[in-house]
Amino acid sequence: MHDVVIVGAGPVGLFLACELGLSGCSVLVLEKESEPDSPWRTQPLGMRGLFGFSVGAFYRRGLLDELRSASFTLEGPGAPGRSDASSRPRMVGHFAGMVLDPAKVDTAALPFRLPSPAPDFTMITLRALESLLSERAVKLGVDIRRGVTVDAVVQDEDHVVVSSGEAGFEARWGVGCDGGRSAVRRLAGFEFTGTEPEFTGYTVLGTLADPEKLRPGINLTPTGMYIRMAIDGHLGMMDFDGGAFDRTRRPTREHLQTVLRRVSGTDVTLSDVRLASTFTDRAKQATAYRRGRVLLAGDAAHIHSPLGGQGLNTGLGDAVNLGWKLAATVRGHAPDGLLDTYGQERRPIGAQVLDWSRAQVSIMRPDQHGQAIQGVVRDLLGTRDGTTYVFEKVSGASIRYDLGDPHPLVGRNAPNFRLTEGTCLGELMRDGLGVVLDFSADRRLSGPAASWRNRLRYATGTPADDLGLGAVLVRPDGTVAWAGDHAFTPDGFESAASRWFGRPQA
Known part of the structure; x- marks a missing residue:
């Protein structure tokens, strides 16, 4: 019996498999397509854009060089270069068919932005992305089986059985990453609600x-x-x-x-x-991302129009968020309720993306009302504030989970802090552990941080820019779980660490 069976070997399912494999879980991936190659997955029909939030996830797992090698520009081979905190993105995209000017993105207004080798945007084909992730997954011991069509999903209190014909695949947990027409979603009884299409x-x-x-x-x-x-x-x-x-x-x-x-x-x-x-532009979402021991991610959990290129990026965000939480649950050191935070955090993000898509469709309507709204929106997008607002949304820079902490950095994607010796936060996260960065002079966190060994990596030093902080606790998915100013107390850190990483070790 495997720890987790994932249905769907697209980018979302494969990234999730890599996250679980990195944590030592036994993972089986089932894919209905017998062969990974098809014209719909290669150039030009299989072209997709990855925005900064997604590219950062590859960077944190040491896959940035491979992603760059597999990426391209529309002018020819090659990937975008380094992303600097003060540099403008090379591509912003469009909003409701209205193309945006990258020169109007006010990078100084973007929250907690620091220089990073991860670009704000890159183009890649689905085939290249899946090949990169498949190779990574296999190296981590993931079992990928193709040509398997799922026709039954049955679960009890202890395990899940996913069946294809007379063959049954048993695991402790099951995850549907099998797209907008998800068999897992239907067979496991998830409710799927939303709005019908206009185009x-x-x-x-x-x-x-x-x-x-x-x-x-x-x-x-x-x-x-x-x-x-x-x-x-x-x-x-x-x-x-x-x-x-x-x-x-x-x-x-x-x-x-x-x-x-x-x-x-x-x-x-x-x-x-x-x-x-x-x-x-049908826009629907599962009313819950978990039913017992079965979970959903990617298009299996939410569908919407491709306007703005948010589908793949939102799905990868699901995988990044779910992976470490499910792994901790499998390994038995997850604090109570950790797995439920997956749906609590990601479902609101999915709902926002659906509304983002619906708003664009409303603006594009070929009637007098649509034309009138277009005129107003064009004027707004002609301003720096308007273009910057859209860029924050599509790039993931605006994503912030409600973790119950008023600190403005908590719940956001962690900036790429660079310590004086040259080590960056992204480079410290390649093994999938959480990270404590201690910038304080008296190093009061070194003792408490050691209590979560094998779950947290502790690093200390003076950063090139500490953003006014004394220390930060970063979850394995890159989310800031706690941030202390120059007058922080260890109690605040220990409370946050216990919430996300369980009880400290003796």
Whole structure:
């Protein structure tokens, strides 16, 4: 019997498997696809953007170099360079089809930002990302089995059995990371609620007879939106038909050309279609992320439109948050209620992303109300404050969990503190432990920190910038669990450490 069985070998399931494997858990990953390669996972159709919150997670696990090697820019091979606290991001994206100017991001206004080798944004294909994570998972002892279709999930007080035909896979815990049409979510009885779609979206790989008739990039029009990608023949379209076409018929060349002409306002000709798929802005979320011994992460827990590129990043955030908590539970040293904090922290983030998506759809509506709102929003996005606000949202810089501590840094992603000898916080987190950084002169934390050996790493020194702090406690997922100013007391630290890492060791 395994400690954990994960259904779904996409980036979310694989990152979670790596986190669990890093902590010494026995992990089985089941994937219904027999082969990892498909045109939908490679360039150009499989291109995805990773924002700073996600890139930081790879950095903290020592995978930044591998991520850079697998990443690319739209102009060609290569990854974005170092992210400096004062430098502007190279790409911000768009909000409701309105492209944002990176020069308008006010980095000085971003909370607790310090220099980091992790870029604010990078492009990668799903195939490259999954390959990187699969290789990592296998090195950590994870068992990945492909071509397995799950048709039953049964649990009792002690274990979970995931079945495929006559084969049953038993584990102490089960996690569904199997996408928006999750079998685990349905079979385990999770409730999934939300809003129905307003548009049908299309992803197309084909040939345009007259590409000069379409403007490159993202184009919001009075009748919808179209995207002409940097790679010729790669198109995206959004048609406000109430989601009527999605999953109902095969998108023919004639239908796709009709939609493209309508949303672009041109008589462009789509001469052939090699691949095409549909999607919608349906926005739904599981009412709970855990039922007994079964949990959900990624699109299995929440679905929404791809506007703003938040789906993959939100799913990776789920995996980062869940991994260390489930591992501590498996290993028996988790404090009471630790696993429940996964849903308590991540479900509100998922709800925010769904509302972020809904807001964009409302602004894009091809009617007079939508057009009026667009004008107002364009004016706001023309300001530094407006663009910076959007960047904070899409990059993850605004994420803050409510941990019940009023300190403005607690609950946020930890800044990459750099000690005088050159060691950075990110480099101290590669083994998946929590970290105590003690900047204080009298080193009063060294004794208490030792009580959580094998769960916390203790480091001391004078940082290049301490942000006015005396010490910080950082959870394995990179979240600041406690922060003390120059007059801190050890009692505050010990209370936070016990809350997240259990009872101190003798």
